[in-house]
Amino acid sequence: MEMRSAEFKTRSVFAIHDGGLQKAMGMLRDGFVAKRTVQAAELPEFEQLREEAKNLKNHILDNLDHYLERYEAAVTAAGGQVHWARDAAEAREIILGICHRVGAKIVTKGKSMVSEEIGLNEALIEKGMEVVETDLGEYIIQLADEPPSHIIAPAVHKTKDQVSDLFEEAHGGPRKTTVPDLVNEARQVLREKYFKADVGITGGNYLVAETGSSVIVTNEGNGDLTQTLARVHIVTSGIERVVPRLEDVTLFLRLLARSATGQETETYTTFSTGPRRPDDLDGPQEYHVVLVDNGRSKMLAGRFRDMLRCIRCGACMNHCPVYGSIGGHAYGWVYPGPMGSVLTPLIKGLDNAYDLPNACTLNGRCGSVCPVKIPLPDLLRELRHLQHKQKITPSLQRHALSVWRFAATRPGLYHFGERIAARILAFAGRKKGRLRKAPLASAWTDSRDLPAPSGRTFLEQWQSQRGKS
């Protein structure tokens, strides 16, 4: 999809004034956040699980080549095939190649953020295939021709009324207005597609090295129908999603649903191992896994390695007050919120997404809820450091920092400047105790008064009272 992260500032301001979006975002806060709080409190070992998951992920990343090779061998032994894609273009080529070979006309899709990352839908449609998203949220935004605004709730920015409008236009009415009616209508439309589909594409939450299984978790069961009923099943996943043993999956499953939606567990957890075997009653004829690198091995080697622990739960964005204020689209690509603000610059370029690491108060709430303890604020600050070093940071800010540094490393000069500032601001605000406007401070005073000082600085008063120390 088209990358629009450079428009962050403009789009975030539009988002703040979008009444429908603001209404929808309020429900996100009250839903996911409140439920996660309850779930985390009800599981006494929740904090211990976070630590275990972090350690296990670190172990996997330390031995990633080993586990990936084991995984490939296990998939092959089960009759499936693993394909390695260095970047988005290679991943698209591989999938288009499979679809072309099997003569695919209709492709159904379960929810897959990697497929969004590699821009798969556009590529398939361009080659004349009909692509049908089967996750309800993904289906809604496909009808609206929009990218997802959240990694697990892609249509979270839509209100029910907006969905009613979309369905009425796409399905021809009569207009449904209740959630059960809307869900039923989508279900009927999608059911037909599952049976007609040639290829079913899903993501892979976990790839089990021990067994060669891919695991998906959904609340709608759409992923199961997508991968079981099509002739060919293609799994798209990042190389970092492998886990050593089958039992390791349980650790992540216990954390994922609680962190993501505040459920104890998702409704459906489904393991796929290879294509249909002779005695199986159903299942695909072919089973492919496309493992996507797309910048991940570079992350593995550098200081952003911690980011590869991400299990894509969305807790960081659910708890991010900036995301909560502007929604996901302002971030301009497929991954929004704190995790997206780290991933997007790393995958798409630091200079193409300047604002993302900067539009953050470093309040730390994301890191405090991350189920695998990714130090997201530290990574965002590190990205700012790289932007500064590479001179991507705007020159005005760089100059301001130089002036500040010059003064702040000279205490006499700095204190003199502070005394002058305190006097001027105190004089200007002497009647009301605050200023409605101040020179060079419009970014502050456009929406806030500036509390005025009383006149003499603390250091000045202290020194006259007690002498210099």
Next chain:
Amino acid sequence: MNDPSKRRPRVGLFATCLMNVFRPNIGFSAVKLLEDAGCTVEVPAQQTCCGQPGYNSGDFDAAQALARQVIAAFEGFDYVVGPSGSCMATIRYDYPEMFADDPDWRTRAQSLAGKSFELLSFLHDELGVDRVGARLKTKATYHDSCSGLRSLGIKGQPRALLATVEGLKLKEMQDTEVCCGFGGTFCVKYPEISEKMVDDKIRNLLATGADTLLGGDLGCLMNIAGRLKRINAPVKVFHTAEVLAGMADGPGIGDAPQETR
């Protein structure tokens, strides 16, 4: 004679930039609380800023230069104490990180970090202060500033001490742990998002019916007070230290000189 337990602890007060210019009363409140608790307080003249604006803007060189200055100015004290969770978290957590590749300065940074504290956590956790003699008749609510809360674990200490202020009733607001939208330079780089966040904070604050907002970081308090004054909301804003020291009898942050209680 260097054992702090055998004499009055010698505390170097970290006079934060915002406090120094905008609200000296917080500094004097901190001094009173520390002296009442038996400390000797000094304010080194060689201090300026902790370096956080540089660090958070990605200018790690500038941040290091400031950190060296702070370390040199304060390493001779038994403790470094400041009335801000944000600045003190920088000294306590970020300084050792900043010098990861410089063993000498890293040792000095770690040594300073180990004896650097935010004011209220220092009084409550280190000195065992569990009550104050202050009095203030008010219904207050408390905003948990992010750095103090998440980096330094400041949550119970201010509340425990405020509970001993005669006449003060604390009513908790919803989402008290959610950022107010200040975020240092964030509030001027992304003013519209910041405004939205502070409005959310103020909605929760007003819903408590409190007439006073308290907090431990002047940046956040100036942000919230500035917005409260702009929308003419009749809520007074004070730093917790001012209330605990019994020095909240003057105008609140952003109030006119005559608007005393």
